[in-house]
Amino acid sequence: MEQMDTYGQLAATYATDIGLKVVAAIIFWIVGRWLIGLAGRLLQQAMERQKVDPTLMRYVGSFLSVTLNIILVVAILGYFGVQTTTFAALVAGIGVAIGAAWGGLLGNLAAGIFVVVLRPFKVGDFISAAGVTGTVKEIGLFATAINTPDNVMTLVGNGKVFGDTIQNFTANPYRRVELKCQLAGSADHLTAMQLLREKLLAVPNVLAEPAPEVDILEFNLVGPVLAVRPFCHNDHYWQVYFDGNRVIRETLAAAGFPAPMPAQVVIMQQPGA
Structure with missing residues (x-):
């Protein structure tokens, strides 16, 4: 007891x-x-x-x-x-067993240091890297946080970011907006080009210098296709993109340009002719 x-x-x-x-x-x-x-x-x-x-x-x-x-x-x-x-x-x-994992982490750590030192981008820049496009929210020890235009926070390993092509849309004071305009084959393309150049300058946030570019890009079965390229700051890209498309539609309609329609030639042959 x-x-x-x-x-x-x-x-x-x-x-x-x-x-x-x-x-x-x-x-x-x-x-x-x-x-x-x-x-x-x-x-x-x-x-x-x-x-x-x-x-x-x-x-x-x-x-x-x-x-x-x-x-x-x-x-x-x-x-x-x-x-x-x-x-x-x-x-x-146990280092041998986890060496591959740690190697990846150390690679991301080293890449993060290079990003901070070499400064291809900084927090707040709008970039495209490792297949992800958006605004940089944070450059962490191992990953970079990017907020995409559809408001999704995406974490990308620093090694993948630094080892891939990086596009920094904020680095330059302006960028070009890529638009297209389909004309009918019978339309006066010179008049259409001049009208669009003038009307694009009235779109908010479109730069006067460099001036908007409007020229023939290619031809198809409908008629000539115009390349319409205004310039703006990156922050206004989508506003200029949508307003530019609206101006193209309204300007040509108000000026009486024919609607672009595919043309077909039908040949009818009588039997025995």
Whole structure:
């Protein structure tokens, strides 16, 4: 009976000790996370006072957060008696198995550093990279967040972004809007071209310099196809695109141009003729 009491006391002691450690670990985690958040906010405020570029601010903030969280986890493991040397040996032992995954992560990390240093784009730019087109919201440690025009947040690995063709539509002060206009074969194309050049200049946000380009692009069975190309800032691209199509339709209709219709020639031959 005394032996059972001794075992019970030992079990209660161990349970109490483990429970206290678990509670302490939870407290350490909560306090540590709060301190990490505080450090991140202080760093961000300091960089804002120094007018550091927003792209670099987010990147440094992400790097600091990941590093401090790893240190916090290692510290909690050490509190539970897990030696850091043992932890390092365990990681080294399974390194071969996860080497491919870590290689990809390290590749994304290195590509992210190159993106920040070489600056092919920055936060707020409208780009096309790795098959995704949209506005850059964040350049993270391993991935770039792009908000597409249909309002879908898309995360693309930095390695894929930097290893593919990057188009930055915000880098230049203006871009060309690609429109087409089908004319009937009997239409006066010279008059149509001059009318469209004049009317496009009245479309909001279309630049006067360079002037809108209107010329014959190709021919088909209906008639000539005009290339209609006004210029505008990237922020106004879709507004100019839709307004330009409307102007093409209304201008030609008001001027009395014939509707483009496919023409067919039918030859009828009488039997025995």
